[in-house]
Amino acid sequence: xxGFAALIGRPNVGKSTLLNQLTGEKIAIVSPKxxxxxxxxxxxxxxPEGQVAFIDTPGIHQxxxxxxxxMVEVALQAAEEVDLVLFVVDIPGGEKLEVGPGNRxxxxxxxxxxxxxxxxINKIDTLPxxxxxxxxxxYRNEFPFAExxxxxxxxxxxxxxxxxxxxxxx
Ligand code: GDP
Ligand code: MG
Numbered sequence: 001x002x003g004f005a006a007l008i009g010r011p012n013v014g015k016s017t018l019l020n021q022l023t024g025e026k027i028a029i030v031s032p033k034x035x036x037x038x039x040x041x042x043x044x045x046x047x048p049e050g051q052v053a054f055i056d057t058p059g060i061h062q063x064x065x066x067x068x069x070x071m072v073e074v075a076l077q078a079a080e081e082v083d084l085v086l087f088v089v090d091i092p093g094g095e096k097l098e099v100g101p102g103n104r105x106x107x108x109x110x111x112x113x114x115x116x117x118x119x120x121i122n123k124i125d126t127l128p129x130x131x132x133x134x135x136x137x138x139y140r141n142e143f144p145f146a147e148x149x150x151x152x153x154x155x156x157x158x159x160x161x162x163x164x165x166x167x168x169x170x
Contacts, residue, residue: 001049001050001051001167001170002050002051002052002053002170003052003053003082003083003084003170004052004053004054004055004081004082004083004084005052005053005054005055005082005083005084005085005086005166006054006055006057006075006078006079006081006082006084006085006086007019007054007055007056007057007086007088008057008060008075008076008078008079008085008086008087008088008106008110009059009060009087009088009089009103009106009120010059010060010061010089010102010103010106011058011059011060011061012032012059012090013059013088013089013090013122013123014088014090014122014123014153014154015028015056015057015059015088016028016029016030016031016041016056017030017122017153017154018056018086018088018120018122018151018153018159019041019043019054019056020043020153021153021154021156021159022043022045022054022159022162022163023043023044023045023054025043027041027043027056028041028043028056039058039074040055040056040057040058040074040075040078041055041056042054042055042056043056045163047163049164049167050167050170052163052166052167052170054086055078055082057074057075057078057079058071058072058074058075059071059075060072060075060076060102060105060106061102076109079109079110079113079115080113082115083115083116083169083170084115084116084117084118084166084169084170085110085113085115085116085117085118086117086118086120086162086166087106087107087110087117087118087119087120087143087145088120088122089103089119089120089121089122089135089139090121090122090123090127091121091123091127091131091135097131097134097135097138098138099138099139099142103142104142107142107143110143111143116146116169117143117145117146118145118146118147118148118149118162118165118166119136119139119140119143119145119147119148119149120149120150120151120162121135121136121148121149121150121151122151122152122153123152123153123154124150124151124152124157124158125152125154125155125157132150136148146169147165147169149161149162149165
Protein backbone atom coordinates (compact mmCIF):
# COMPACT_ATOMS: atom_id res chain seq x y z
CA UNK A 1 0.00 0.00 0.00
CA UNK A 2 1.13 3.57 -0.64
CA GLY A 3 -0.18 7.09 -1.03
CA PHE A 4 -0.14 10.74 -0.01
CA ALA A 5 -1.48 12.32 3.17
CA ALA A 6 -1.62 16.02 4.08
CA LEU A 7 -1.28 17.46 7.60
CA ILE A 8 -3.79 20.27 7.86
CA GLY A 9 -4.74 22.42 10.82
CA ARG A 10 -4.40 25.65 12.74
CA PRO A 11 -0.97 27.08 13.54
CA ASN A 12 0.90 25.52 16.46
CA VAL A 13 -1.18 22.36 16.84
CA GLY A 14 1.93 20.24 16.19
CA LYS A 15 1.83 19.38 12.48
CA SER A 16 5.56 19.79 11.97
CA THR A 17 6.35 17.90 15.17
CA LEU A 18 4.19 15.05 13.87
CA LEU A 19 5.98 14.98 10.52
CA ASN A 20 9.33 14.79 12.31
CA GLN A 21 8.10 12.05 14.64
CA LEU A 22 6.71 10.03 11.71
CA THR A 23 9.92 10.25 9.71
CA GLY A 24 12.29 10.12 12.67
CA GLU A 25 14.08 13.16 11.26
CA LYS A 26 14.10 16.88 11.81
CA ILE A 27 12.70 17.77 8.42
CA ALA A 28 10.26 20.46 9.46
CA ILE A 29 11.00 23.37 11.75
CA VAL A 30 9.13 23.12 15.04
CA SER A 31 8.48 26.35 16.85
CA PRO A 32 6.18 27.82 19.48
CA LYS A 33 6.02 30.78 17.11
CA UNK A 34 3.11 30.41 14.69
CA UNK A 35 3.68 30.40 10.94
CA UNK A 36 7.12 28.87 10.91
CA UNK A 37 6.11 26.51 8.11
CA UNK A 38 5.63 28.64 5.02
CA UNK A 39 5.67 26.06 2.31
CA UNK A 40 4.76 22.45 2.02
CA UNK A 41 7.33 19.95 3.26
CA UNK A 42 7.34 16.34 2.19
CA UNK A 43 8.41 13.46 4.42
CA UNK A 44 8.28 9.90 3.14
CA UNK A 45 7.86 7.03 5.58
CA UNK A 46 8.76 3.59 4.24
CA UNK A 47 8.01 0.45 6.24
CA PRO A 48 7.53 -3.19 5.28
CA GLU A 49 3.72 -2.69 5.40
CA GLY A 50 3.73 0.25 3.02
CA GLN A 51 4.87 3.72 2.11
CA VAL A 52 3.23 7.08 2.85
CA ALA A 53 4.33 10.53 1.73
CA PHE A 54 3.22 13.06 4.36
CA ILE A 55 2.93 16.71 3.39
CA ASP A 56 3.36 19.26 6.18
CA THR A 57 1.59 22.55 5.45
CA PRO A 58 1.40 26.06 6.89
CA GLY A 59 -1.22 26.48 9.61
CA ILE A 60 -4.58 27.74 8.42
CA HIS A 61 -5.73 30.92 10.12
CA GLN A 62 -7.64 34.09 9.43
CA UNK A 63 -5.72 35.32 6.44
CA UNK A 64 -4.74 38.96 6.66
CA UNK A 65 -2.01 40.16 4.35
CA UNK A 66 -0.61 38.65 1.22
CA UNK A 67 1.86 36.18 2.76
CA UNK A 68 -0.84 34.81 5.07
CA UNK A 69 -3.31 34.36 2.26
CA UNK A 70 -0.62 32.61 0.25
CA MET A 71 0.11 30.19 3.09
CA VAL A 72 -3.55 29.30 3.51
CA GLU A 73 -3.79 28.53 -0.19
CA VAL A 74 -0.62 26.41 0.01
CA ALA A 75 -2.28 24.32 2.72
CA LEU A 76 -5.61 23.89 0.97
CA GLN A 77 -3.92 23.13 -2.33
CA ALA A 78 -1.99 20.32 -0.64
CA ALA A 79 -5.26 18.93 0.71
CA GLU A 80 -6.64 18.86 -2.82
CA GLU A 81 -3.77 16.79 -4.13
CA VAL A 82 -3.56 13.99 -1.57
CA ASP A 83 -5.41 10.73 -1.00
CA LEU A 84 -6.10 11.43 2.65
CA VAL A 85 -6.30 14.45 4.96
CA LEU A 86 -5.06 14.42 8.54
CA PHE A 87 -6.84 17.27 10.30
CA VAL A 88 -4.74 18.03 13.37
CA VAL A 89 -6.11 19.76 16.48
CA ASP A 90 -4.93 20.33 20.01
CA ILE A 91 -6.54 21.82 23.03
CA PRO A 92 -4.62 24.75 24.38
CA GLY A 93 -4.56 24.93 28.16
CA GLY A 94 -7.11 27.09 29.89
CA GLU A 95 -9.38 27.49 26.91
CA LYS A 96 -12.88 26.12 26.97
CA LEU A 97 -13.77 23.01 25.05
CA GLU A 98 -14.98 24.16 21.63
CA VAL A 99 -14.29 23.66 17.96
CA GLY A 100 -13.76 27.38 17.37
CA PRO A 101 -14.39 29.51 14.28
CA GLY A 102 -10.92 28.87 12.81
CA ASN A 103 -11.31 25.10 12.83
CA ARG A 104 -14.88 25.36 11.58
CA UNK A 105 -13.74 27.36 8.54
CA UNK A 106 -11.09 24.76 7.72
CA UNK A 107 -13.61 21.93 8.09
CA UNK A 108 -16.03 23.65 5.72
CA UNK A 109 -13.32 23.86 3.09
CA UNK A 110 -12.31 20.24 3.68
CA UNK A 111 -15.90 19.06 3.42
CA UNK A 112 -16.02 20.34 -0.16
CA UNK A 113 -13.05 18.15 -1.07
CA UNK A 114 -14.93 15.03 0.00
CA UNK A 115 -11.74 13.11 0.89
CA UNK A 116 -11.27 10.63 3.68
CA UNK A 117 -10.31 12.83 6.61
CA UNK A 118 -8.97 11.80 10.02
CA UNK A 119 -9.30 13.77 13.22
CA UNK A 120 -5.86 13.71 14.86
CA ILE A 121 -6.02 14.99 18.43
CA ASN A 122 -2.50 16.01 19.40
CA LYS A 123 -0.79 16.84 22.71
CA ILE A 124 -2.58 14.18 24.72
CA ASP A 125 0.45 14.32 27.02
CA THR A 126 -0.91 17.66 28.27
CA LEU A 127 -4.63 17.14 27.76
CA PRO A 128 -6.48 15.81 30.81
CA UNK A 129 -7.65 12.37 29.68
CA UNK A 130 -11.25 13.11 30.69
CA UNK A 131 -11.43 15.79 27.99
CA UNK A 132 -10.57 13.52 25.07
CA UNK A 133 -14.01 11.90 24.65
CA UNK A 134 -16.02 15.16 24.92
CA UNK A 135 -13.63 16.73 22.43
CA UNK A 136 -14.12 13.86 19.98
CA UNK A 137 -17.91 14.26 20.31
CA UNK A 138 -17.69 17.98 19.54
CA TYR A 139 -15.68 17.40 16.38
CA ARG A 140 -17.73 14.45 15.21
CA ASN A 141 -20.78 16.74 15.25
CA GLU A 142 -19.03 19.00 12.74
CA PHE A 143 -17.60 16.56 10.26
CA PRO A 144 -17.89 12.89 9.21
CA PHE A 145 -14.34 11.86 10.13
CA ALA A 146 -13.19 8.52 8.75
CA GLU A 147 -11.10 7.90 11.89
CA UNK A 148 -10.24 9.61 15.15
CA UNK A 149 -6.67 9.13 16.42
CA UNK A 150 -5.37 10.71 19.65
CA UNK A 151 -1.59 11.16 19.71
CA UNK A 152 1.30 12.93 21.31
CA UNK A 153 3.51 14.01 18.42
CA UNK A 154 6.21 15.08 20.85
CA UNK A 155 6.30 11.87 22.90
CA UNK A 156 5.44 9.61 19.98
CA UNK A 157 2.37 8.08 21.64
CA UNK A 158 -0.13 6.85 19.06
CA UNK A 159 2.06 7.83 16.10
CA UNK A 160 2.80 4.26 14.94
CA UNK A 161 -0.88 3.47 15.24
CA UNK A 162 -1.72 6.55 13.17
CA UNK A 163 0.63 5.32 10.43
CA UNK A 164 -1.04 1.89 10.40
CA UNK A 165 -4.55 3.39 10.24
CA UNK A 166 -3.46 5.68 7.39
CA UNK A 167 -2.21 2.65 5.46
CA UNK A 168 -5.56 0.89 5.93
CA UNK A 169 -7.26 3.74 4.07
CA UNK A 170 -4.89 3.81 1.08
P1 GDP B 1 2.70 23.49 13.74
O1 GDP B 1 2.62 24.97 13.66
O2 GDP B 1 1.32 22.87 13.69
O3 GDP B 1 3.64 22.89 12.75
O4 GDP B 1 3.24 23.16 15.21
P2 GDP B 1 4.72 22.75 15.68
O5 GDP B 1 5.01 21.34 15.30
O6 GDP B 1 5.69 23.80 15.22
O7 GDP B 1 4.53 22.79 17.26
C1 GDP B 1 4.06 23.95 17.93
C2 GDP B 1 4.41 23.85 19.40
O8 GDP B 1 3.70 22.77 20.00
C3 GDP B 1 5.90 23.56 19.65
O9 GDP B 1 6.30 24.29 20.79
C4 GDP B 1 5.91 22.06 19.92
O10 GDP B 1 7.00 21.66 20.71
C5 GDP B 1 4.59 21.85 20.63
N1 GDP B 1 4.09 20.48 20.48
C6 GDP B 1 3.93 19.79 19.33
N2 GDP B 1 3.46 18.55 19.55
C7 GDP B 1 3.30 18.44 20.89
C8 GDP B 1 2.84 17.37 21.76
O11 GDP B 1 2.48 16.28 21.35
N3 GDP B 1 2.80 17.66 23.08
C9 GDP B 1 3.18 18.88 23.58
N4 GDP B 1 3.12 19.05 24.88
N5 GDP B 1 3.63 19.89 22.80
C10 GDP B 1 3.68 19.67 21.47
MG1 MG C 1 4.61 23.81 11.17
